[in-house]
Amino acid sequence: MAPKRLLQGIALSIFLLFFSLSTALAQNKTITGKVTDSKDSAPLVGATIQVKGSRSGTTTGTSGDFTITVPASAKILAVSAVGYENQDVPIDSDNLSVLLVASTSNLDEVVVVGYGTARKKDLTGAVTKVSAKEFNTGVVSNPLQQIQGKVAGLVIVQPGGDPNADLTVRLRGATSLTGQPPLVVIDGIALDDFNQAINTLNPTDVESYDILRDASAAAIYGSRGANGVIIITTKKGKSGRTQVDYAGSIGISNISRKLDMLSADDWRKAIPNEWRDYLALDLANNPNPDSLAQANLTALDKGVNVDWVDEITRPAVFTSHSIAIGGGTGNFNYRASVGYVDQQGVVVNSGKKMTTARFTANQKGLDNRLNVQYNLNASTTKRDFLPDQRNTSQGVTDGGSAVFNLAYNYLPVYPVKNANGSYFQIIDQDLENPLARLKDVYSKRQDNFYQGSVKVDYEFFSGFKLGTFGAMSRYNDVFDYFEPKIPEKNNSPAAVKANANKAIFNGDIHANYRKEFGAHSINVTGVYEYNKFVNDGFVAGARGYIVPELLNNNLGANSDIRSNDIGSYKGEVKLVSFLGRVEYNFDDRFLVTANFRRDGSSKFGANHRWGDFPSISAAWTMSNEGFMKDIPWLNFLKLRASYGLTGNQDNIGSYAYQLLYGTQGLYYDNGNLLQSYGVSQENNPDLKWEVRKSMNFGIDFTLLNNRLSGTLDVFSDKTQDMLFTYDLPQPPFLTNRVTANAATATNKGVELSLNGTIIRNNNFSWNALFNVGTLRNRITNLNGNFKGTELVISRRLYGYADGRGLSNAYISVLQPGYTAGAFWLWEFAGLDATGKQLFNDYDENGKVVGTTRDPKDDDRVFIDPTPKFTWGFTNNFTYKDFDLSFAIRGVQGQKVFSNTILNLATITRLAGNNILKEGLTNGITEQPQPSTYWLKNASYMRMDNATLGYNFKMNSKVVQYLRVFFAANNLFVVTPYKGIDPEIKVDGDRRYIDRNYYPKTRSFTFGINMSL
Known part of the structure; x- marks a missing residue:
C-alpha cells in the first residue's frame, strides 16, 4: 500500500508542477521592440531593458532590437543607455518603439584622455567631448568643420571658400609668436603636421572628438600638447550581425557675397566726369581734355558688359x-x-x-x-x-x-x-x-x-x-x-x-x-x-x-x-x-x-x-x-x-x-x-x-x-x-x-x-x-x-x-x-x-x-x-x-x-x-x-x-x-x-x-x- 501511495504522491506532485508551470507561463508575455536615438532614429546598441523594480532584463542588439519575457502583471519597462536619459515605457503593446533622448549631463560618458579613458564625472582637467550626433552636417570639406562653434575656447576659422584651404585652429589662443595649432591624435596616433593629418580623414568615419583644453589634461602629451590636444576617435565595429552602413550626399555651392565693383555702365558714366581730373593728362598740349578723355575712353571700351567675378566662378x-x-x-x-x-x-x-x-x-x-x-x-x-x-x-x-x-x-x-x-x-x-x-x-x-x-x-x-x-x-x-x-x-x-x-x-x-x-x-x-x-x-x-x-x-x-x-x-x-x-x-x-x-x-x-x-x-x-x-x-x-x-x-x-x-x-x-x-x-x-x-x-x-x-x-x-x-x-x-x-x-x-x-x-x-x-x-x-x-x-x-x-x-x-x-x-x-x-x-x-x-x-x-x-x-x-x-x-x-x-x-x-x-x-x-x-x-x-x-x-x-x-x-x-x-x-x-x-x-x- 505504501508504494502505491508513494506513486500517487509522485503523480500528484508532477501534476501540480506542470499546473504551476503552465499557470506561470500563462501569466508571462513576450515583448519585442526597438530602441533608437530620438534625434536621428539611429539604433542604440547595448541599451538595457528591465521590468521596473526587477533586476532581470536584456540588452539591444546591433539594430537596436530587443526581446524580453515579462510577467503578465508588468506595466512598465525601464530603458537606459549610456549618454541618454533613462525612460520608463508603458507596456501598452507587444511591440514597442522607444526613443531615448541624449542626456544633458552625460556624467557617465566615456572621455578619451590620452593613454586611457575616464568617465566625464571623474575628470579633473578641462576636457570637452563632441559626439557624432552633435556634428554639423552638409558640405564638410574638412572634418573639423563638424565641431565648428561647438567648443568654448576652440576657434576654428575657415578663411574663404577654397575646398583646398587649410583651417586656422587655435585652442585658448596662440602660445608662440607665430601661432601653432593643437596636437591632433587620431586613434591613438599623434601626428606632427596638424592640417596634413586632418586632411587624410573622411568626415563620415569620425565617431567623436575629445578636446583637452588645459595643461593637466594635455600634459600626458608633454611637449606636443603645449597648444592643446584634439583626440579624434573613428568608428569601430560592434559584436553582432554584420551591418552595412551607407552615407551619401549631393550638394551645390555658390558665392555668398561679392564686392560692389563698378559695372560696365557704372564705369562708362564715371569716366567722362572723373577721369580727366585724376589722370595725368597733358593739359598744356591738349587744351581740350574732354576730347582726349573721350578718345582714350573709346580705345578702352570694347562695348561689352562683363562681370569678371561671375566669369571665373560657377555653381x-x-x-x-x-x-x-x-x-x-x-x-x-x-x-x-x-x-x-x-x-x-x-x-x-x-x-x-x-x-x-x-x-x-x-x-x-x-x-x-x-x-x-x-x-x-x-x-x-x-x-x-x-x-x-x-x-x-x-x-x-x-x-x-x-x-x-x-x-x-x-x-x-x-x-x-x-x-x-x-x-x-x-x-x-x-x-x-x-x-x-x-x-x-x-x-x-x-x-x-x-x-x-x-x-x-x-x-x-x-x-x-x-x-x-x-x-x-x-x-x-x-x-x-x-x-x-x-x-x-x-x-x-x-x-x-x-x-x-x-x-x-x-x-x-x-x-x-x-x-x-x-x-x-x-x-x-x-x-x-x-x-x-x-x-x-x-x-x-x-x-x-x-x-x-x-x-x-x-x-x-x-x-x-x-x-x-x-x-x-x-x-x-x-x-x-x-x-x-x-x-x-x-x-x-x-x-x-x-x-x-x-x-x-x-x-x-x-x-x-x-x-x-x-x-x-x-x-x-x-x-x-x-x-x-x-x-x-x-x-x-x-x-x-x-x-x-x-x-x-x-x-x-x-x-x-x-x-x-x-x-x-x-x-x-x-x-x-x-x-x-x-x-x-x-x-x-x-x-x-x-x-x-x-x-x-x-x-x-x-x-x-x-x-x-x-x-x-x-x-x-x-x-x-x-x-x-x-x-x-x-x-x-x-x-x-x-x-x-x-x-x-x-x-x-x-x-x-x-x-x-x-x-x-x-x-x-x-x-x-x-x-x-x-x-x-x-x-x-x-x-x-x-x-x-x-x-x-x-x-x-x-x-x-x-x-x-x-x-x-x-x-x-x-x-x-x-x-x-x-x-x-x-x-x-x-x-x-x-x-x-x-x-x-x-x-x-x-x-x-x-x-x-x-x-x-x-x-x-x-x-x-x-x-x-x-x-x-x-x-x-x-x-x-x-x-x-x-x-x-x-x-x-x-x-x-x-x-x-x-x-x-x-x-x-x-x-x-x-x-x-x-x-x-x-x-x-x-x-x-x-x-x-x-x-x-x-x-x-x-x-x-x-x-x-x-x-x-x-x-x-x-x-x-x-x-x-x-x-x-x-x-x-x-x-x-x-x-x-x-x-x-x-x-x-x-x-x-x-x-x-x-x-x-x-x-x-x-x-x-x-x-x-
Missing part, C-alpha cells in the same frame, strides 16, 4: 559617398569603410577629389586577457589648385589672391574672348584676363597617405596590463605646374615638378595598474615613447618649353635652366619621452591626477635637449557630500583646479641649433661662374624648450533633474623662453640671424558651456547648447641674451599692407604690452578740401596737436584686433520622426584691416583699372595710405548650419535604418564688415589682414543614411 557641385561593413563575435569585431568625396570649387578649375579606405579590427584571446587592435588607413586626394597656389595654406601670394586681384581690376568693358575664339588680353600691372589664367595654367597636387598600426595589451593579473603600440605613417605629395607662353605677356613657358615625402614612426611601451580598495581607487599609467620623423623631397623646374601639350612631363626639354631651379632636402627629428600618470579617487568625492613627462628632442642643443613637464589637478565633487544631498534642484556639482607645464618645439626647424652653411650666390673666377658658400645660420647650443605654464579653475554642474548642465573655466597661461628668430650684429657674428629663446607672453580667458533640455515629451523635444569664450593675449617681453649679446627688440615689424604704391608698408608689430600682431597705424583724421588724406599729429607726450599729411612713426597708434569674445549656439528639435537642428556662431569685437578695399576703393586707378563703387564716393583723390580708416569692425553672427531630417520607421528585415536630410551651410551672416567675409586668417604675420580671399560660399545638400 560648384559636391558629392560624397561612404560605405562601411562591420560586425563581429564576442572575441572579434571589425569595421571596413571606403569613401569618396568630389568637391568642386566655386572658382573655375579648382577643387578636390578624395578617396579613403579604413580598416579596424579588435581581437581578444587567452580568456580575454589578450587584446590586439589593428588599424589600416589610406587616402588619396587630387587637388586642382589656383594658378598661384603651391600648398593648401591661404595667404597673400598663394590661395588664389592673384587671380581675384586680376578679376577685380580687369575692366568690365573688356570681352572674355576675341572674335577668333582666343582670349582677349591686356597685360599690365594688375591686369591680365583672369579666366585665361585659370584655364591656361596647370597647377595640381596629389596627396597620398598610408598608415598602419598595431596595439597589443595583456592583463598579467587583475588590474595590471602591459602593452606595446607601433604605427607607421607615410605621406607623399606630388606637385605639378605648367604655365604656357602668353604672347601678350611675353613670358617664357615654365614647368615645375616637386615631390615631398614624410615618414613617421610612433612606438611605445605602456603599463597600467588599476586597483580599488574600499572607498579608495588608484589608476597608474606609465609609458615610454619613441617618435621619429623623416622629411625629404625635391623640386625641379625650368623655362623655355616649345611643346605645351607635354606640360611638365619632360623637364629636360627646356632652353632656360638656372642654378636655383633645382633643389632637394632631407631632415630628421627624433623625440623620446618617459611619462607617468597617477589618478586617485576617494569615495567619488575627492579626485587627484598627477602627470610627469620628460621629453628629449633632437631639435635642441646638447645643453638643453631634455625638458621636464609636470602637472597636477584636483577636483571635489561637492554634490556627493552629505550636506548637499537635500538640495532638490542640484544633481551634480564639481570644483576643479589644475596647474601644469607643457613644452613647445613645433615652430622651429629640424636643425635650428646647429651652425649651418649654405649657398651665398655666384662669383667670377678665371672666366667661370662658381657657387659660393658661407655661414647661413649661427649655432646656438643653449636653444631650449619653449615652456607654457598654465593654471585653470573650473566648475561642472548639472541642475533641475539633469535638464541643465554646464562647465565654467577660468584660465591663466604664461609662455616663456619663446622660440623666435632674432637679428644679430655683424661682426662679431658670421651671420645676421639666430633662433633663440627670449620672449614671454600671457593668455588669459574665461570659457562657459551650457547644455539644456528645454522641452522633452513623447512626441517633441528641444535641446539647446551654448558656449562662449574670451581670450586676452599679451606679449610681456621680447628681449633676451645670446652668447653675451643682448637681443633687444622694443618693437618688431610684423604684418604689412601691399598693393600699388605700397612698399614695406608695415601695419602690425610685435610690441610688449600688446597682443602678437597688434595693428600699428596712423590715425585717420579726415580729408582736406582737395581730397588729400589727413592724419592725427602726436607730440612727444602722446597728445594730438593737429593734423598732418606727412605722418611719422611717432604718430602711429596701437590697436588690438582680436575679438572680445567668441560664441556658438546650437538647437536640436525632434517631432515624431522629424528632426531639425541649426547652429549659429559669432565673433564680437574683432577688427580687420581691409587691404583689398584699400587697393580698390580709389579713383586714382581709373580708367585703366576697375574700382569699387566706394571709390567714387569716399572723396579720396590720391593713393590711399594704410591708416585706421581701413581698419573695420568685423564682428559677425553666422548661421553656420541648418539640417532638416526625416527618419523612416522600418519594418523591413533588410533595411534596418533609413534617414534622409536636407542641409544648408552659411545661410547668412550679419556683420557691418563690407569686405567679402569677416572670417579671415588669424595666424602668421598677416593675421586679421584681408587681402583677396577666395570668396565664401553658401551651399545646399541632400543626403541619405542607411543601415542594412
Whole structure:
C-alpha cells in the first residue's frame, strides 16, 4: 500500500508542477521592440531593458532590437543607455518603439584622455567631448568643420571658400609668436603636421572628438600638447550581425557675397566726369581734355558688359559617398569603410577629389586577457589648385589672391574672348584676363597617405596590463605646374615638378595598474615613447618649353635652366619621452591626477635637449557630500583646479641649433661662374624648450533633474623662453640671424558651456547648447641674451599692407604690452578740401596737436584686433520622426584691416583699372595710405548650419535604418564688415589682414543614411 501511495504522491506532485508551470507561463508575455536615438532614429546598441523594480532584463542588439519575457502583471519597462536619459515605457503593446533622448549631463560618458579613458564625472582637467550626433552636417570639406562653434575656447576659422584651404585652429589662443595649432591624435596616433593629418580623414568615419583644453589634461602629451590636444576617435565595429552602413550626399555651392565693383555702365558714366581730373593728362598740349578723355575712353571700351567675378566662378557641385561593413563575435569585431568625396570649387578649375579606405579590427584571446587592435588607413586626394597656389595654406601670394586681384581690376568693358575664339588680353600691372589664367595654367597636387598600426595589451593579473603600440605613417605629395607662353605677356613657358615625402614612426611601451580598495581607487599609467620623423623631397623646374601639350612631363626639354631651379632636402627629428600618470579617487568625492613627462628632442642643443613637464589637478565633487544631498534642484556639482607645464618645439626647424652653411650666390673666377658658400645660420647650443605654464579653475554642474548642465573655466597661461628668430650684429657674428629663446607672453580667458533640455515629451523635444569664450593675449617681453649679446627688440615689424604704391608698408608689430600682431597705424583724421588724406599729429607726450599729411612713426597708434569674445549656439528639435537642428556662431569685437578695399576703393586707378563703387564716393583723390580708416569692425553672427531630417520607421528585415536630410551651410551672416567675409586668417604675420580671399560660399545638400 505504501508504494502505491508513494506513486500517487509522485503523480500528484508532477501534476501540480506542470499546473504551476503552465499557470506561470500563462501569466508571462513576450515583448519585442526597438530602441533608437530620438534625434536621428539611429539604433542604440547595448541599451538595457528591465521590468521596473526587477533586476532581470536584456540588452539591444546591433539594430537596436530587443526581446524580453515579462510577467503578465508588468506595466512598465525601464530603458537606459549610456549618454541618454533613462525612460520608463508603458507596456501598452507587444511591440514597442522607444526613443531615448541624449542626456544633458552625460556624467557617465566615456572621455578619451590620452593613454586611457575616464568617465566625464571623474575628470579633473578641462576636457570637452563632441559626439557624432552633435556634428554639423552638409558640405564638410574638412572634418573639423563638424565641431565648428561647438567648443568654448576652440576657434576654428575657415578663411574663404577654397575646398583646398587649410583651417586656422587655435585652442585658448596662440602660445608662440607665430601661432601653432593643437596636437591632433587620431586613434591613438599623434601626428606632427596638424592640417596634413586632418586632411587624410573622411568626415563620415569620425565617431567623436575629445578636446583637452588645459595643461593637466594635455600634459600626458608633454611637449606636443603645449597648444592643446584634439583626440579624434573613428568608428569601430560592434559584436553582432554584420551591418552595412551607407552615407551619401549631393550638394551645390555658390558665392555668398561679392564686392560692389563698378559695372560696365557704372564705369562708362564715371569716366567722362572723373577721369580727366585724376589722370595725368597733358593739359598744356591738349587744351581740350574732354576730347582726349573721350578718345582714350573709346580705345578702352570694347562695348561689352562683363562681370569678371561671375566669369571665373560657377555653381560648384559636391558629392560624397561612404560605405562601411562591420560586425563581429564576442572575441572579434571589425569595421571596413571606403569613401569618396568630389568637391568642386566655386572658382573655375579648382577643387578636390578624395578617396579613403579604413580598416579596424579588435581581437581578444587567452580568456580575454589578450587584446590586439589593428588599424589600416589610406587616402588619396587630387587637388586642382589656383594658378598661384603651391600648398593648401591661404595667404597673400598663394590661395588664389592673384587671380581675384586680376578679376577685380580687369575692366568690365573688356570681352572674355576675341572674335577668333582666343582670349582677349591686356597685360599690365594688375591686369591680365583672369579666366585665361585659370584655364591656361596647370597647377595640381596629389596627396597620398598610408598608415598602419598595431596595439597589443595583456592583463598579467587583475588590474595590471602591459602593452606595446607601433604605427607607421607615410605621406607623399606630388606637385605639378605648367604655365604656357602668353604672347601678350611675353613670358617664357615654365614647368615645375616637386615631390615631398614624410615618414613617421610612433612606438611605445605602456603599463597600467588599476586597483580599488574600499572607498579608495588608484589608476597608474606609465609609458615610454619613441617618435621619429623623416622629411625629404625635391623640386625641379625650368623655362623655355616649345611643346605645351607635354606640360611638365619632360623637364629636360627646356632652353632656360638656372642654378636655383633645382633643389632637394632631407631632415630628421627624433623625440623620446618617459611619462607617468597617477589618478586617485576617494569615495567619488575627492579626485587627484598627477602627470610627469620628460621629453628629449633632437631639435635642441646638447645643453638643453631634455625638458621636464609636470602637472597636477584636483577636483571635489561637492554634490556627493552629505550636506548637499537635500538640495532638490542640484544633481551634480564639481570644483576643479589644475596647474601644469607643457613644452613647445613645433615652430622651429629640424636643425635650428646647429651652425649651418649654405649657398651665398655666384662669383667670377678665371672666366667661370662658381657657387659660393658661407655661414647661413649661427649655432646656438643653449636653444631650449619653449615652456607654457598654465593654471585653470573650473566648475561642472548639472541642475533641475539633469535638464541643465554646464562647465565654467577660468584660465591663466604664461609662455616663456619663446622660440623666435632674432637679428644679430655683424661682426662679431658670421651671420645676421639666430633662433633663440627670449620672449614671454600671457593668455588669459574665461570659457562657459551650457547644455539644456528645454522641452522633452513623447512626441517633441528641444535641446539647446551654448558656449562662449574670451581670450586676452599679451606679449610681456621680447628681449633676451645670446652668447653675451643682448637681443633687444622694443618693437618688431610684423604684418604689412601691399598693393600699388605700397612698399614695406608695415601695419602690425610685435610690441610688449600688446597682443602678437597688434595693428600699428596712423590715425585717420579726415580729408582736406582737395581730397588729400589727413592724419592725427602726436607730440612727444602722446597728445594730438593737429593734423598732418606727412605722418611719422611717432604718430602711429596701437590697436588690438582680436575679438572680445567668441560664441556658438546650437538647437536640436525632434517631432515624431522629424528632426531639425541649426547652429549659429559669432565673433564680437574683432577688427580687420581691409587691404583689398584699400587697393580698390580709389579713383586714382581709373580708367585703366576697375574700382569699387566706394571709390567714387569716399572723396579720396590720391593713393590711399594704410591708416585706421581701413581698419573695420568685423564682428559677425553666422548661421553656420541648418539640417532638416526625416527618419523612416522600418519594418523591413533588410533595411534596418533609413534617414534622409536636407542641409544648408552659411545661410547668412550679419556683420557691418563690407569686405567679402569677416572670417579671415588669424595666424602668421598677416593675421586679421584681408587681402583677396577666395570668396565664401553658401551651399545646399541632400543626403541619405542607411543601415542594412
